[in-house]
Amino acid sequence: MWDYKKYLNRIKIQSIDKIKHAEAQIDRVLFLNGTPTIEPIPLSIGKRLKAMTESDLGLEHETVGRAMQTRARSCLSMVSGTLVGTPGVCVVVLLIWPFCLMLAGCTGASLSAPVFAAESGHRVLTPISIDYPEDDSIFPPGITPPTFLWRDAAGTSWSIDVTFGDDSAPVHVISTGQHMQLGPIDPDCVSDSNAPPKLTARQVATWTWTPDEATWVRIQAHSTKAAILKITGFRDGNPWSQSHITFTTSKDEVGAPIFYRDVPLMPSIGNRGVVAPLSQTDIHLIHWRIRDIRKPESHTVLRDMPTCANCHSFSADGKTFGMDIDGPANDKGLYAVVPVQKHILIQGKDMVHWNTDGKVGTVRVGFMSQVSPDGQYVLTTFAGPTLNRLTDGYYVTNFMDYRFLQVFYPTRGILEYYNRATGLRETLPGADDPAYVQTDGVWSPDGKYIVFARAIARDPRPKDQFPATHANDPNETQIQYDLYRIPFNGGKGGTPEAIKGASNNGMSNNFPKISPDGKWIVFVQCKNGQLMRPDSQLYIVPANGGTARRLRANTRLMNSWHSWSPNSRWLVFSSKARSPYTQMYLTHIDANGDASPAILIDNTTAANRAVNIPEFVKIDPDAIDQIEVHVADGTQVESPRNEK
Amino acid sequence: MQQPLKKRYAFHKPRYVAAVALFAIAGVTLAQSRCAPPDSMKDHFAGKPNAASLNELGYWFGEQKNYNCAVQAFASSLQLEPKQKQFSVIAFMLGVSLYLTGDTKEAIPVLQEAEESGYNDIRIHLLLAQALDETQARADAEIEWRAALEIDPEHSFALDHLSNDLISDTNDKAVIELLDTPRIAPLRTIQQDTNLSLAFSRSGKQNDALRVLRDSVNTYPDSVQLTQQLADVLTQSGSREEAQTVLQVLQARQGANSESH
Numbered sequence: 001m002w003d004y005k006k007y008l009n010r011i012k013i014q015s016i017d018k019i020k021h022a023e024a025q026i027d028r029v030l031f032l033n034g035t036p037t038i039e040p041i042p043l044s045i046g047k048r049l050k051a052m053t054e055s056d057l058g059l060e061h062e063t064v065g066r067a068m069q070t071r072a073r074s075c076l077s078m079v080s081g082t083l084v085g086t087p088g089v090c091v092v093v094l095l096i097w098p099f100c101l102m103l104a105g106c107t108g109a110s111l112s113a114p115v116f117a118a119e120s121g122h123r124v125l126t127p128i129s130i131d132y133p134e135d136d137s138i139f140p141p142g143i144t145p146p147t148f149l150w151r152d153a154a155g156t157s158w159s160i161d162v163t164f165g166d167d168s169a170p171v172h173v174i175s176t177g178q179h180m181q182l183g184p185i186d187p188d189c190v191s192d193s194n195a196p197p198k199l200t201a202r203q204v205a206t207w208t209w210t211p212d213e214a215t216w217v218r219i220q221a222h223s224t225k226a227a228i229l230k231i232t233g234f235r236d237g238n239p240w241s242q243s244h245i246t247f248t249t250s251k252d253e254v255g256a257p258i259f260y261r262d263v264p265l266m267p268s269i270g271n272r273g274v275v276a277p278l279s280q281t282d283i284h285l286i287h288w289r290i291r292d293i294r295k296p297e298s299h300t301v302l303r304d305m306p307t308c309a310n311c312h313s314f315s316a317d318g319k320t321f322g323m324d325i326d327g328p329a330n331d332k333g334l335y336a337v338v339p340v341q342k343h344i345l346i347q348g349k350d351m352v353h354w355n356t357d358g359k360v361g362t363v364r365v366g367f368m369s370q371v372s373p374d375g376q377y378v379l380t381t382f383a384g385p386t387l388n389r390l391t392d393g394y395y396v397t398n399f400m401d402y403r404f405l406q407v408f409y410p411t412r413g414i415l416e417y418y419n420r421a422t423g424l425r426e427t428l429p430g431a432d433d434p435a436y437v438q439t440d441g442v443w444s445p446d447g448k449y450i451v452f453a454r455a456i457a458r459d460p461r462p463k464d465q466f467p468a469t470h471a472n473d474p475n476e477t478q479i480q481y482d483l484y485r486i487p488f489n490g491g492k493g494g495t496p497e498a499i500k501g502a503s504n505n506g507m508s509n510n511f512p513k514i515s516p517d518g519k520w521i522v523f524v525q526c527k528n529g530q531l532m533r534p535d536s537q538l539y540i541v542p543a544n545g546g547t548a549r550r551l552r553a554n555t556r557l558m559n560s561w562h563s564w565s566p567n568s569r570w571l572v573f574s575s576k577a578r579s580p581y582t583q584m585y586l587t588h589i590d591a592n593g594d595a596s597p598a599i600l601i602d603n604t605t606a607a608n609r610a611v612n613i614p615e616f617v618k619i620d621p622d623a624i625d626q627i628e629v630h631v632a633d634g635t636q637v638e639s640p641r642n643e644k
Numbered sequence: 645m646q647q648p649l650k651k652r653y654a655f656h657k658p659r660y661v662a663a664v665a666l667f668a669i670a671g672v673t674l675a676q677s678r679c680a681p682p683d684s685m686k687d688h689f690a691g692k693p694n695a696a697s698l699n700e701l702g703y704w705f706g707e708q709k710n711y712n713c714a715v716q717a718f719a720s721s722l723q724l725e726p727k728q729k730q731f732s733v734i735a736f737m738l739g740v741s742l743y744l745t746g747d748t749k750e751a752i753p754v755l756q757e758a759e760e761s762g763y764n765d766i767r768i769h770l771l772l773a774q775a776l777d778e779t780q781a782r783a784d785a786e787i788e789w790r791a792a793l794e795i796d797p798e799h800s801f802a803l804d805h806l807s808n809d810l811i812s813d814t815n816d817k818a819v820i821e822l823l824d825t826p827r828i829a830p831l832r833t834i835q836q837d838t839n840l841s842l843a844f845s846r847s848g849k850q851n852d853a854l855r856v857l858r859d860s861v862n863t864y865p866d867s868v869q870l871t872q873q874l875a876d877v878l879t880q881s882g883s884r885e886e887a888q889t890v891l892q893v894l895q896a897r898q899g900a901n902s903e904s905h
Contacts, residue, residue: 123885123889124883124885124886124888124889125889126858126861126886126889126890126893127858127862128862129858129859129862129863151859151862151863152862153861153862153865153871153890153893153894153897154865154889154893154896156900200830200831201831201833201863201864202830202831202863205862205863205864205865235893235896236896240889240892240893241893466762466764469764469765469795470795470796473794473795474794534797534827555826556826556827556829556830557827
């Protein structure tokens with residue numbers, strides 16, 4: 001009985017397989033605008049198992065034989081004149097039959113491919129360079145159709161075939177190829193101090209294909225198991241080149257929109273020759289936007305600010321929003337904390353005045369501030385009570401090279417927290433040693449401990465130091481941070497402990513972000529300073545320390561400003577991989593902390609603007625419609641609703 | 645802290661004073677020479693000219709592409725006020741002017757002087773490197789190319805020339821370190837790809853040479869040089885069929901291009 005059951009199961013599996021083959025054939029006929037027909041054939045079943053098996057085998061032999069004859073006839077009919085009937089040619093034709101079958105779904109012109117193959121013998125196809133997506137890429141479900149990129153010396157048209165691991169019918173498209181294009185330019189951000197975006201030689205040689213919405217939906221639906229994208233280049237109807245990559249669509253939703261800053265790159269020289277990252281008159285060009293990756297465009301929530309606003313953070317539940325806002329006279333000592341709602345109104349009463357001396361100062365006493373997960377506290381880097389000037393605690397240099405126009409990092413500072421309930425700001429013991437600079441503090445998801453960057457405190461500009469003239473100039477003040485953690489302990493702090501894997505490794509470890517599930521820290525590693533350096537790379541380390549691993553998602557240039565999705569499965573970050581004008585990317589982080597190659601979030605801004613400080617926010621994509629700021633000097637800023 | 649490029653060279657003499665001696669101490673005032681200032685500047689030279697007016701004149705001659713006179717003006721300025729605030733800039737301008745007159749050997753020490761006095765613009769490194777290459781001082785040229793790349797690691801001109809020098813030195817390891825990086829790879833020129841694949845080939849890394857060339861041909865499909873190099877490496881690797889296809893692709897492209905013209 002046992003053997004019969006096993007046999008029965010086997011027959012069942014085979015029959016299901018045959019049904020799938022039939023479905024695939026029907027799909028193919030439909031794809032060719034044909035009408036599939038099903039005709040029953042006489043059945044010979046057999047009464048005993050042996051007879052059944054022999055009958056099935058006979059049927060299989062007959063079918064295969066018939067198919068081979070048909071294929072040979074078909075292919076031979078394609079072979080012109082003298083070649084018909086030549087035995088050697090038939091062998092070649094039969095060998096290349098699978099390719100014929102694939103071409104059967106193409107246009108008539110493509111059917112000449114076997115002819116060429118027969119005439120030339122076995123042509124080795126040259127490899128196509130598929131640049132995007134990279135092999136093993138993982139797309140988030142619902143993301144808008146990506147633009148596939150490849151370079152190919154041989155082809156003048158391309159067959160694009162996506163086959164799926166779930167055995168569903170493949171997607172087949174013929175593309176004549178569109179050259180890579182730059183996106184639209186914002187005329188307000190064209191300046192003598194920057195250069196218009198320009199395609200590199202490689203990008204000029206790049207061909208593109210963007211699936212239509214329906215095709216992409218179909219691809220996503222069937223690629224939760226690995227799918228294979230195969231591109232074949234054709235010239236004069238013959239195949240010359242080919243390559244393939246594998247990709248999947250994750251079952252993990254991104255699950256939250258991204259709040260980000262959209263800025264021009266227009267360094268300017270002031271009256272006294274001082275370089276600024278943006279002239280005062282152009283600050284209004286900075287926008288804050290929200291992006292739902294399922295939508296093709298972003299939604300602007302704040303613009304036309306008369307003063308600079310910088311780092312923002314939301315509480316874990318998405319109910320509280322905090323943002324650095326410079327006050328009058330370039331006062332760096334203000335921070336806004338407000339509830340998240342459709343129409344956010346920031347007024348004087350919402351401002352935290354980090355400057356406690358009552359003066360309108362220029363000392364940025366709040367830096368890299370972070371709202372606690374429960375929204376009750378704001379953690380910040382306080383420049384320290386002994387400093388009188390911003391430049392005493394921060395190394396800041398601005399360059400006229402718009403590609404990397406600013407370098408900044410604190411060289412002195414302690415962590416403090418602001419208690420919204422009491423309105424008091426207090427130092428955090430364990431992160432308050434003036435012998436060190438302590439910065440970049442972030443909360444664990446349960447609010448029980450703090451991870452921060454620490455280095456030995458130093459003068460930001462030692463005497464006789466030559467001024468740095470470019471990013472990563474050896475004349476920059478050198479500083480390398482290590483990551484530490486301390487308990488928050490109700491504000492009592494504790495003893496700081498170096499995080500193994502993110503400390504004492506000869507590099508600067510900074511800008512930590514703890515995953516919402518509490519398992520991982522992703523941080524920036526670079527040679528000097530912090531955050532948005534040309535050599536910034538993202539690393540992942542267990543939250544309690546361990547071996548740090550470089551994320552596979554790292555691109556060739558500047559990887560930073562990262563933020564975790566609420567489900568801890570996606571990371572958004574900024575990079576200059578494709579253009580000096582920074583763009584946003586996503587990477588999937590699996591349960592083992594392994595990251596997938598970077599996925600571009602398309603159309604986040606104009607081609608001559610940069611996007612940075614992206615942050616996943618646990619809100620509905622349309623939860624914030626507008627942010628209105630009544631800044632300290634009384635100027636009211638209203639953003640147009642739903643302005644793009 | 646860094647004092648850039650101080651004492652990097654084996655030779656430092658003669659410095660700008662040699663140029664001054666050659667061009668300025670001839671006892672001929674500028675006003676009397678064929679390098680007379682234009683009417684718009686004659687007021688500045690009515691009495692004894694100062695360094696600022698000489699510098700202005702030097703720039704003016706430079707704009708007129710009269711580099712011999714620019715040399716005279718800048719050299720006179722430096723002789724008149726050797727400790728002027730703009731010393732490094734004017735020394736650089738003197739070096740540029742000398743180079744543009746074709747006097748490369750004289751330009752080099754002047755540019756070195758400008759560099760040592762703190763002028764750290766990428767242009768001085770590029771110019772000095774090129775001048776040193778022209779005088780076959782390749783080791784010193786390499787230092788200058790690297791100094792330029794410290795400022796702009798993606799500078800294609802510097803990458804082209806430094807990799808050329810390293811290839812000439814058969815320093816294949818350095819070529820690979822220079823060009824086979826994620827940052828540079830998508831930006832490599834034909835020259836860089838050629839040099840990198842050659843370095844790989846000479847290092848016995850045929851697969852890496854093929855990787856570079858196959859990708860490069862897809863970026864520069866009409867490059868005969870790259871295609872032939874790829875076909876050569878493929879043939880050496882026993883992939884004659886692919887070599888044949890690669891050459892057929894080039895032939896087909898050339899045919900198509902000539903038809904379109």
